[in-house]
Amino acid sequence: VIGEEYVMRALLRWLNPIEDMPCWQFYLRLVWVVIQSFLAYVMAAKASLFFYQAF
Amino acid sequence: MTDYQIDISDPLFWVTTLLAIVLLAPLTGRFSRRGVWAMINATFLVALTGSWSAVILGSALVVHILLRAAGAGRGGRAFLILLSLGTLGLFLVHKLPLIGLGSVEVHAKGALLAIGFSYVAARLVELLRAVWEGRHHAPDLPSTINYLLPFHMLAAGPIQSFDEFASQPDVPEPLQARDVLAAVERIAFGLFKKFVLAYAIHRLFLTDFASSGVYFVIEIQMFFLWLYLDFSAYSDIAVGVGRLMGIATPENFDRPYLARNVIDFWNRWHLSLSYFIRRNLFIPIQLLLMRRTEGRRPLLCASVAFTVSFVLCGLWHALTINFLIWGAVHAAGLVVVNLYRFWLNARLGAEGMKRYNSNRWIRAVAIVLTYEFVALSLLALYFP
Numbered sequence: 001v002i003g004e005e006y007v008m009r010a011l012l013r014w015l016n017p018i019e020d021m022p023c024w025q026f027y028l029r030l031v032w033v034v035i036q037s038f039l040a041y042v043m044a045a046k047a048s049l050f051f052y053q054a055f
Numbered sequence: 056m057t058d059y060q061i062d063i064s065d066p067l068f069w070v071t072t073l074l075a076i077v078l079l080a081p082l083t084g085r086f087s088r089r090g091v092w093a094m095i096n097a098t099f100l101v102a103l104t105g106s107w108s109a110v111i112l113g114s115a116l117v118v119h120i121l122l123r124a125a126g127a128g129r130g131g132r133a134f135l136i137l138l139s140l141g142t143l144g145l146f147l148v149h150k151l152p153l154i155g156l157g158s159v160e161v162h163a164k165g166a167l168l169a170i171g172f173s174y175v176a177a178r179l180v181e182l183l184r185a186v187w188e189g190r191h192h193a194p195d196l197p198s199t200i201n202y203l204l205p206f207h208m209l210a211a212g213p214i215q216s217f218d219e220f221a222s223q224p225d226v227p228e229p230l231q232a233r234d235v236l237a238a239v240e241r242i243a244f245g246l247f248k249k250f251v252l253a254y255a256i257h258r259l260f261l262t263d264f265a266s267s268g269v270y271f272v273i274e275i276q277m278f279f280l281w282l283y284l285d286f287s288a289y290s291d292i293a294v295g296v297g298r299l300m301g302i303a304t305p306e307n308f309d310r311p312y313l314a315r316n317v318i319d320f321w322n323r324w325h326l327s328l329s330y331f332i333r334r335n336l337f338i339p340i341q342l343l344l345m346r347r348t349e350g351r352r353p354l355l356c357a358s359v360a361f362t363v364s365f366v367l368c369g370l371w372h373a374l375t376i377n378f379l380i381w382g383a384v385h386a387a388g389l390v391v392v393n394l395y396r397f398w399l400n401a402r403l404g405a406e407g408m409k410r411y412n413s414n415r416w417i418r419a420v421a422i423v424l425t426y427e428f429v430a431l432s433l434l435a436l437y438f439p
Contacts, residue, residue, distance in 0.1 A: 018233050021233070036244060037243045041250075043250040047249060047250045050286065051285045052210075052285075053060060053061070
């Protein structure tokens, strides 16, 4: 029983890594991070340096 | 120039970030943490500027030795004056055009541009003042490198105050999952702003003001929006990376498009530069003038302090007539807003001012006017 409880707790921690945040919200935010990063990666080669680097 | 400049789309920046997170996270001793962080910054410089990194790190060593000498005893002020003159000299080399000394000059200017010397010079001023005024002892060599040359703040700031740098805990609190998520979100949003949103606006709307008629008006609006997205993107990345590494990195923006006047704008835009100007130019100048006039002309003193501070702020960006005009335009805006506020206060009284400030129509008009003022002021960078 102890073993089962441990596995369940570990599983839940992996599924819901931030205790006081709903699981769906965490993964939705993560998906949005991935989408933004992917789009930035695709476009990165086309962009120039930052404007303020000129100073 | 040269190809030394930091490119955020290049793996070097991200490999260094990963290395820093992995190496710094398990360290709990303050000396080991400080030393490893300095090694990471030095390694980044070696990878970025090659043999010029020896000159840059050697200069940091000279700064450290002179600061130590300044704190050691008599004649200390002379060392600080020497450092100030050295900083000013390098700043001028960085800003003035090439004078034809050959490839060494080209590479030296390239190295200064790579480390964002305008920002390094501002940090040097902070450091010199902190030691000069006795607020802090001269930092050790790793701290000197970490303060002056943090790899994630090199390209475009922020300009961290030495007080903030010195007051951060030697060993930060361990990161929680929530902090990691917030930092990663910040970095991803920064990348998205720079490479997707700012790029799209640049491609669709910006022509270096070669447009005319209604397109010219649209371009003025879009240029300011693009500048915000481009610059705040870098700050987002720097702050996010700083959080993951446990290195305090100051915020640079606070929704500047909601500013209701130019004074409010400078409390929201490029905050680290704004605070730097306030600490090192505006307040000292105002205090000096107030003492000279025995406090009889506060408005005049504030107006002169605004003008000198923001003309120098313009020239900090570049020693050109365009940036001088841009700084002067902002100085004029600040002076007018300050006078208007004084006049309004005298006319409406405290209660009237409260009503005035909470009126949402006045607020909406003020926000639009401020946006237009700042957007139009940017034309000075292209004309004449």
